[in-house]
Amino acid sequence: MERVATYIILLLIFSINCVSACPELCRCSGHTVSCPDSSVIPDGIPQDTASLSFVGHLFTNLPSYTFVLHKLHNLELLQIEYGNLEVIRPYAFHGLPRLNLLHLRANNINLIDPKAFDGLSRVTILYLTENKLQQLAPRQFDGLSSLTWLSLSNNELQGIAPNAFSGLGSLKSLYLRNNHITELTTYQSFSGLRKLSLLTLNSNEVLQHIGNGVFSQLGNLEKLELGDNQISAETLNESTFVGLQNLRLLNLNENPLSTVPEVAFKAIPQLHVLYMSKTELKFIHPGAFQYLPNLMELTLDKNYDLYGIPQDSFHTMPALQVMKLSETNIKVLQADIFANASNLYHLSISKARLSKINPGVFLNLTNIHSLDLSNNKLTSLPSDIFASIPYSRSLKIDLRNNPWVCDCHLPEFIRSTNKLYTTTQLQKIFTISKNPPKCMNPPNLASTPIFTVPLSNLTCTPLSSSNKTDKKVIYITIGCLGSVVAIATIFAVIVFWKKCKQNKLSESVRFGSQQNIIPIDDDVSVHELNVSNI
Incomplete structure (x- = not known):
């Protein structure tokens, strides 16, 4: 019994020591310590802490060697977020040899010394999102040799100094979206990033210029996000993407391209996905996609002024699996466009x-599974338009919300489609969200599903004799009115011309009398003039 009592007492003492080890205003749970709203890095943080957070902190400066005296040699995660931090001094994180994750997002950081991260050779993830950084100095991230993921999004970056990322040989993902970067002019902006596979530069709304070979050092890059910028067609040439031999995805959405130059994608023939939605396209050069034989997905939707596409534009992309042309101004599909x-x-x-x-x-x-032709201005379709599309359980053809005219021009299409698919298959293929395509005209068939209308009802009403007579009268009336208008116009022109000529003659006579010169009119002979002056 005495031994049990001793164990209980020791356990209580140990518990009291553990409780007392947690700093004031902090919360401790196991190896996790949280110090919200803290104005300093408090003393007394347990040395076995693995996760330490300062969310909503009030301190503005991380001095050199901030953590050395705390002896947090087991710390793996450090969060200093949603606070007032502005400046990080050199060697600020010394003494954290096992740190793996460093979160510094949503502060007011505007200055980071290039030696700030020295000693953090094990850190793999660094969040610097939502701060106020305006520039990156050369070798800005010295010491982060194991870093694989870096986010600098939502800052105020205006440029990237040459060699800013030198020393980050392990980096695979770099996020730079929502900054104010205006141009990228030299390959040294991304030098040293030999393992980078993802680069996002989206929503740098003032990014207009990309120099030749800027990405030439990124041989392992697979995804390049350039959406929502101010990149124009003049920026893109055969050297823009040179060196990106492993690029698989290119996002150019929401840039004012207006057209696609012929050689823009010459350096990236291995590309699989190309996003060009909402790029103000009006014209596509006939050879724009000729260097993309491996392309599998192409989005050109929301180009509201894109009126047409050259007939052979897609002929050099046999691997294409997904194509989006919605919300464009395309009116006609040429016969061989998808040949x-x-x-x-x-x-x-x-x-x-x-x-x-x-x-x-x-x-x-023959491999199509989803064909969306909804919300257009189609009134009828060629009879064998779907003849080569075999039935499959996943096949969906959306013909809804078109102004279908269920008259004598539709039976051949209905008859041909009924031969291709059974009634059950028709319902599965063409009924989307319980809503099949429906007739708009004639009025007596409005809102009737087009595949349920009896073929005998798909007729065109011939004109009656009275209607023909009425039409003939209308045409004759229009012809007569046109003739009257033409004659009246000619008469008015002749009257105007004669009046102008008489005015000119009067002015000439008046001028001649003042100068003692007799004007000669084309209709008056010299002899008559001599007689009148005797």
């Missing part, structure tokens, strides 16, 4: 102004 797109899986041309699809457009789309 070499046999691997196309998803095609979307919804909310465009499509009014005509030529026969044979989808002839080679």
Whole structure:
């Protein structure tokens, strides 16, 4: 019993010591310590702490050797977030040999000494998001030799100094979106990033210029995000993406391109995904995609002024699987536009102004599973338009919200489609969200699903004799009115011309009398003039 009592007493003493080891105003749980709203780095932090956070802190400066005396040799995660921190001095994180994750987001950091991260050779992830950094100095991140993930998004960066990322040979992901970077002019901006696979520069709203070969040192880059900037077609040339031999995804969404230059993608033939939505495209050069034989996904949607696409634009992309052309101004699909797109899986041309699809457009789309033609201006379709599209359980063809005219121009299409698919298959293929395509006209068939209308009802009402007579009268009336208007116009011109001529003659006579010169009119002979002056 005495031994048990001794154990209990020792346990209580140990518990009291543990409790007392937690600094005032901090919360301790196991190896985790949280000190919200702290104005300093407090003394007495347990030395076995693995996770330490200062969320909502009040201190503005991290001096050199801030953590050395705390002997936090087991610390793996340090969070200093959503506070007032402004300046990080050199060697500020010395004494944290096992630190792996460093979160410094949502502060007011505007100055980081290039030696601030010295000694953090084990850190793999660094958050510097949502601060007020304006510049990156050369070798800004010295000491972070194991860093694989770095976020500098939502700062005020205006530029990147040459060799700013030198020493980050292990970095794989770099986030620079939502800054104020205006231009990238030299390859040294990203020198040393030999393992980088993801680079995001989205939403640098003033980024206009990208110099030739800027990305040439990024041979392992797989994803390049350049969306929502001010990049124009003049910026893109055959040297813009040189050196990116492993690039798989390129995002150019929301840039004012207006067109696609012929050689823009010459250096990246291995590209798989190209995003060009909302890029103000009006024209696509016929050879714009000729260097992209491995492209699998192409998005050109939300280019509201894109009126048409050269017929052979997609012929050099046999690997294409996904294409988005929705919300454009395309009115007609030419017969051979998808001639070499046999691997196309998803095609979307919804909310465009499509009014005509030529026969044979989808002839080679034998692998299509999703075809969206909804919300256009289609009134009918060629009879065998879907003849080469085999039925599959995942096949969906969206024809909704088009002004279908259920008259004598539609039966051949209905008859052909009924031969391709059974009634059950038709319902599965063409019914989207319980809503099949429906007739808009004639009024007696409005809102009737087009595939349920009896073929005998798909007729065109011939003109009655009275209607023909009325039309003839209208045409004759229009012709007569046109003739009257023409004659009246000619008469008015002649009267105006004679009046002008008489005015000119009067002025000439008046001027001649003043100078004792007799004007000669084309209709008056010299003889008559001599007689009148005797």
